[in-house]
Amino acid sequence: MENPLHPFELHQLVHLSLFGLDISLNKAVLIMWVVVGLAATLLVLGGTSRRLVPTKLQSLAEMLVEFIRGIILDTMGQDGLKFFPLVGTLFVFILFSNLLGLIPGSYTVTSQIVVTGVFALMVYGLSLVLGFLLHGIKFLGILVPPGTPGWLLPLMMPIELISQLARPISLAVRLFANMTAGHVILGVLFGLAITGGVLIGWLPFAFTIAMNALEVGIAFIQAYIFTVLTCVYLGDAMHLHGHEEHAH
């Protein structure tokens, strides 16, 4: 049986090392540079003109900013806006790398669990640091849902502890698994289309087109989900049960 994960394997293109650390270039690194360059170019071009009647690029950049601002206001409230740079960067990077990965021959950076894992750990670590800075030791109260009767505490606290610890894992695995699974399904369908020949092969081929459309949607939804959950976790740390109507 052929390994369906073969397209996700990385091989070093240029060997580099810095003080014994392996910093070789591979496809993922190159695509990551492309993602950053493309996103930065588009947003800088869209942001510098600032006309009253916006150009197409400027309206795109404005829509993006309004969208991210809406997410933050919905989940964290007004004082969450100071995290706009972090949340916006995460959203734009994940969205662009998901979408660029859909181009055949390219590489999906977010299908590497090391990338999503670092993002998730960074977000979760930031929420812990923020919570302890703002609330001190009272931040441990996040383990007790409001309105819990006292006799339930020995049961609720381990459950809440596990659900807290599962947050970074689920955040990382969700993005990584969605991207990997989408590409594996596309690969399997293309394999069927090739082995099926012309007579029956058009059927899976037509299906790959529909799957590609779904994948564009998934790329957007997963970037959105990652951003929303980032905001929810940071908002939980900031408000500590205070904003129940915002934190869903």
Place this chain on the structure above:
Amino acid sequence: MDSAAAALLGMGLAAAGFAGAGVGIGYIFGKMIEAVARQPEAEARVGKYMWIGFALVEAIALYGLVIAFIIMGLRK
């Protein structure tokens, strides 16, 4: 039964988890249609939460896929 066959069986069993996600996604979209039929003006608000719920449920199905990959990695 040799271990290679057992690994293949395990990978197949991991795919059974998709049944639960199927139920969940059907439930989410069904409830969304019910909600919009009752209150059409709430569509934008409900729709946002529907997509979040959809992605969360879909991710749980993919945990099964991750387990299948782990078994596949252990096979060699």
